[in-house]
Amino acid sequence: MTFDWSKVGGPAQSTGGDVKFTTDGSRISNCNVGEVRAESENNAVTQCTIKSGVYGAGSYTIDRSFITSDGDGINPTGPGQKVIKNTKIWRDGTRVGTKHQDGIQFWKGGNTLISQNWISGWQTSAIMVKADLGPISNVTIDSNYLNNPTGYFQLYLCPAGNSLKNITVTNNAFGKSSFTASTCGANLTFVHTEKQRQDAIKAGNKSAASWIVWNGNHIAGTDKVVAPPGGWDK
Numbered sequence: 001m002t003f004d005w006s007k008v009g010g011p012a013q014s015t016g017g018d019v020k021f022t023t024d025g026s027r028i029s030n031c032n033v034g035e036v037r038a039e040s041e042n043n044a045v046t047q048c049t050i051k052s053g054v055y056g057a058g059s060y061t062i063d064r065s066f067i068t069s070d071g072d073g074i075n076p077t078g079p080g081q082k083v084i085k086n087t088k089i090w091r092d093g094t095r096v097g098t099k100h101q102d103g104i105q106f107w108k109g110g111n112t113l114i115s116q117n118w119i120s121g122w123q124t125s126a127i128m129v130k131a132d133l134g135p136i137s138n139v140t141i142d143s144n145y146l147n148n149p150t151g152y153f154q155l156y157l158c159p160a161g162n163s164l165k166n167i168t169v170t171n172n173a174f175g176k177s178s179f180t181a182s183t184c185g186a187n188l189t190f191v192h193t194e195k196q197r198q199d200a201i202k203a204g205n206k207s208a209a210s211w212i213v214w215n216g217n218h219i220a221g222t223d224k225v226v227a228p229p230g231g232w233d234k
Helices: 194-202 206-210
Strands: 019-021 027-029 036-038 043-046 060-063 082-085 088-090 102-106 109-115 118-120 125-130 136-142 155-158 164-170 212-215
Touching (some): 088 102, 102 118, 194 206
Parallel strands (some): 060 082, 082 109, 088 118, 102 125, 109 136, 136 164
């Protein structure tokens, strides 16, 4: 993946205040703001710099932006559809107090496409999909650069006390060969293609929705394949 990150983010200007979306279809672009909180549906953020993260249970698209935060970069919750693409999500690797900091952190929800982003420098992980507070379903993580230079795993896939369903991880470049991905000790089933998962569901295997599609993941700058944590099942 090659992106021109010089074109990511808003213009050089004094940092604006926080933004809260409360009206469906709200749009902001070419901006420099604090926190973005989405409480409505079908919102869009394009080519903005966001210095305090993205939160809220609404639905939104984030495109060609730069996001940082003393907490999580993006915390997608709620049932609404989220699209996060062509965006740099970065911290400097330091821990802020006792906060648990991830580039993108799911505790419940899902319904998110994460595609062609550059995510690095978060104290815990680039992306955490950990169902502590409720089930997580329908998350696709495709063609991103994922790194965690300060330790821990770059990607977490953890059903925790709930479940993961319809999770797809494909064509991502990991920034380092150690601590690529973790299932937090859970015994997850990994398959190569979406067809394998769908065929099993159609055949009546209800548990197949919890299979993780894993394909094309590799170490950045090399052809070294990253196998799923625990290895292949099918």
